[in-house]
Every structure is written in C-alpha cells, then in structure tokens.
Amino acid sequence: MLTIYNIPISIYTAKLRVVLRHKGLAWEELAPPGGYRSQAYRKIVPSGNIPTMLDGDVMLSDSEAIAEYLEEKHPEPSMMPMGLVPRAKARERGRFHDTRLEPALRAMYPLLKERDPEALNAGFSEVNRHLKALELLLTTDGLPTRNLLLCDAGFAVAFEWLAALERALGLELEWPSSVVAYRKRLSSYPAVADELEHYRPSIRAYLSPEG
Known part of the structure; x- marks a missing residue:
C-alpha cells in the first residue's frame, strides 16, 4: 500500500488523490511528523513538500512527479494521451x-x-x-x-x-x-x-x- 504524507487542506494532495482513485490504487495518509515544515518532517523528506509518497523503498515529493511515476507503474487506465x-x-x-x-x-x-x-x-x-x-x-x-x-x-x-x-x-x-x-x-x-x-x-x- 502507498503511504502519502498530507495535511487536510493541501490542494496538491487532493489533485493526487484524483489520480489514485481513478487508477483504483490503495493508499494511507499520515500527517507529517512534527507538523508541516517541521525539522522532524524534513529529516524524512528533505524538501518538506506535501504531498510526499512512500512506495516501498521509493520516496517521491511533488504531486506531478508522483502522478507520472504512478502512470508509468500502473499504466491502466491510461491518464496520458498517445503520441x-x-x-x-x-x-x-x-x-x-x-x-x-x-x-x-x-x-x-x-x-x-x-x-x-x-x-x-x-x-x-x-x-x-x-x-x-x-x-x-x-x-x-x-x-x-x-x-x-x-x-x-x-x-x-x-x-x-x-x-x-x-x-x-x-x-x-x-x-x-x-x-x-x-x-x-x-x-x-x-x-x-x-x-x-x-x-x-x-x-x-x-x-x-x-x-
């Protein structure tokens, strides 16, 4: 299961969840340890970005990078046009x-x-x-x-x-x-x-x- 670090108001996490829902992927959400932009969170995610995804040993920040990663790993249903x-x-x-x-x-x-x-x-x-x-x-x-x-x-x-x-x-x-x-x-x-x-x-x- 994917893990997503998130805060409830994040528009970029909401954007990412549209992709997760459309692809039928399971995920869990965690609040950033110590709070958003905290030093505790930056020890895990150096950029401090929300959302950040953990997929096994893979950690990715930035909703666009995560979405493209998911599109390549889970290509069906496709969310990119051909050509x-x-x-x-x-x-x-x-x-x-x-x-x-x-x-x-x-x-x-x-x-x-x-x-x-x-x-x-x-x-x-x-x-x-x-x-x-x-x-x-x-x-x-x-x-x-x-x-x-x-x-x-x-x-x-x-x-x-x-x-x-x-x-x-x-x-x-x-x-x-x-x-x-x-x-x-x-x-x-x-x-x-x-x-x-x-x-x-x-x-x-x-x-x-x-x-």
Whole structure:
C-alpha cells in the first residue's frame, strides 16, 4: 500500500488523490511528523513538500512527479494521451495549473481575513486573467476529451476552490464557457466526484470564521 504524507487542506494532495482513485490504487495518509515544515518532517523528506509518497523503498515529493511515476507503474487506465505532441500538450496544460492558476488562487488565501475590497478585486482580476488564458488553451491544444488525464486532476480541485471563494467573498469570477464545460466534464468522472465530496469539508473549514 502507498503511504502519502498530507495535511487536510493541501490542494496538491487532493489533485493526487484524483489520480489514485481513478487508477483504483490503495493508499494511507499520515500527517507529517512534527507538523508541516517541521525539522522532524524534513529529516524524512528533505524538501518538506506535501504531498510526499512512500512506495516501498521509493520516496517521491511533488504531486506531478508522483502522478507520472504512478502512470508509468500502473499504466491502466491510461491518464496520458498517445503520441509525442499530445503528451507534451498534456504536460503543458498541467504546468499551466501548477504555475499559473493555482498560484493565483493561493494568493487569495491571505486576503480572506482582511477582506480588503481593492486587494480582493485585484486578486480576482488575476484569476480571471488565467481563466481567460485557460479558455484559449482548452480550445487550441487538441487534447482528447473522452478520458480523464493527469493534467485534469489539479483543475478539478482548483475550480471547486474558486467557486467556494466566490460564495465566501461575494464576488463573481468571469467563467469562460469552455472552462464551465470543462469543469462540468471533469465532475462527471467518479474519481473527481468522490474526491470533491471528500475534500469539500476541508475547504469549508478553511473558509469558516473560526478557520
């Protein structure tokens, strides 16, 4: 059985769990010894990253590295398209989540307590900019839409977060129609639906006044 070091709010662990669920893999989760970023945890995982996976003698950090490792070790059901260019395009889409949309989403977290209108509007404008870029990516990268891909997993979780932020902050994002359709398609996969059901309480707890 795989072991995953995790903290409940981690969006990247939620992303990884979509992959684990889709591939039908068993895993257990452990809290990092001493807490996230503690010296005790860094003695086990030098980078201090969450999630980190233990698979026998193999230890891997970074959700993308873990997902690609699992795809190669457990190739069915496949979560990468066939062909050199489609596989590169899938990685491009996945990196867009990890380096563009998710950081813009994460930048909103500190604003939740202050609720400064100017800062919140600026944060939402940045997210809107990335949603617009994603619209172009979705309509031009030519990736297949019949299967759940590795690059989809992060977006499924990020969209849930963004919708929750809209409700919590009383602001509306500009959701392009292709992004709305993409979110709906991803939610139709059992692995995504199950993970979002599992993960929503963590989002609600974080957004609650006592969070």
